[in-house]
Amino acid sequence: GAVVSQHPSWVICKSGTSVKIECRSLDFQATTMFWYRQFPKQSLMLMATSNEGSKATYEQGVEKDKFLINHASLTLSTLTVTSAHPEDSSFYICSASRPGLAVYEQYFGPGTRLTVT
Amino acid sequence: AQKVTQAQTEISVVEKEDVTLDCVYETRDTTYYLFWYKQPPSGELVFLIRRNSFDEQNEISGRYSWNFQKSTSSFNFTITASQVVDSAVYFCALGNLQGGSEKLVFGKGMKLTVNP
Numbered sequence: 698g699a700v701v702s703q704h705p706s707w708v709i710c711k712s713g714t715s716v717k718i719e720c721r722s723l724d725f726q727a728t729t730m731f732w733y734r735q736f737p738k739q740s741l742m743l744m745a746t747s748n749e750g751s752k753a754t755y756e757q758g759v760e761k762d763k764f765l766i767n768h769a770s771l772t773l774s775t776l777t778v779t780s781a782h783p784e785d786s787s788f789y790i791c792s793a794s795r796p797g798l799a800v801y802e803q804y805f806g807p808g809t810r811l812t813v814t
Numbered sequence: 815a816q817k818v819t820q821a822q823t824e825i826s827v828v829e830k831e832d833v834t835l836d837c838v839y840e841t842r843d844t845t846y847y848l849f850w851y852k853q854p855p856s857g858e859l860v861f862l863i864r865r866n867s868f869d870e871q872n873e874i875s876g877r878y879s880w881n882f883q884k885s886t887s888s889f890n891f892t893i894t895a896s897q898v899v900d901s902a903v904y905f906c907a908l909g910n911l912q913g914g915s916e917k918l919v920f921g922k923g924m925k926l927t928v929n930p
Binding site: 740743 | 857905921925
């Protein structure tokens with residue numbers, strides 16, 4: 698099956714710093730990638746939809762200046778949490794949509810656990 | 815608005831018991847997709863099944879089975895003869911095409927604990 702990787706798998710950073718999380722589709726080209734956030738014991742909430750070569754579409758309530766998303770190539774999307782604060786501590790999961798196949802062939806990465814101290 | 819309700823938040827069973835995880839969805843779309851995912855403690859989502867709105871056939875895969883009923887907007891998931899390895903959080907999700915984007919809306923998840 699298709700593989701999506703995320704790097705790093707976990708990161709601890711100090712409040713006020715920025716953190717970049719990478720999402721890569723390893724064996725297919727993904728025109729669309731999605732970023733989700735999951736707080737402990739809660740569900741996944743879609744943050745934004747990222748299309749290669751264009752600006753990301755953010756869900757209501759998600760600050761686009763705080764969560765910068767770049768989808769520079771068909772295999773890589775990055776999420777940068779700028780000026781991180783403890784409330785940004787969460788599990789961030791990306792998924793990649795594989796074009797040309799049945800709708801919703803969406804493959805999830807293993808997630809990145811961010812802890813802001 | 816799209817919505818997925820998993821009324822059960824946590825279930826604990828003893829190994830070999832059967833367990834059913836309920837999922838009720840809301841959508842105004844005629845074309846949509848329903849999913850079940852498993853999230854073990856490691857955090858990685860494991861895809862279990864995708865069903866489109868035009869296919870109401872129930873499905874069985876080993877110890878897993880799914881019952882899709884459009885009349886009640888439900889897509890329930892049954893694990894037969896549960897095993898300790900089935901312990902995880904299970905999410906039901908609804909997908910539709912909004913503005914050409916394949917968005918997924920997840921339920922709150924149901925934590926299943928299977929005790930030996």
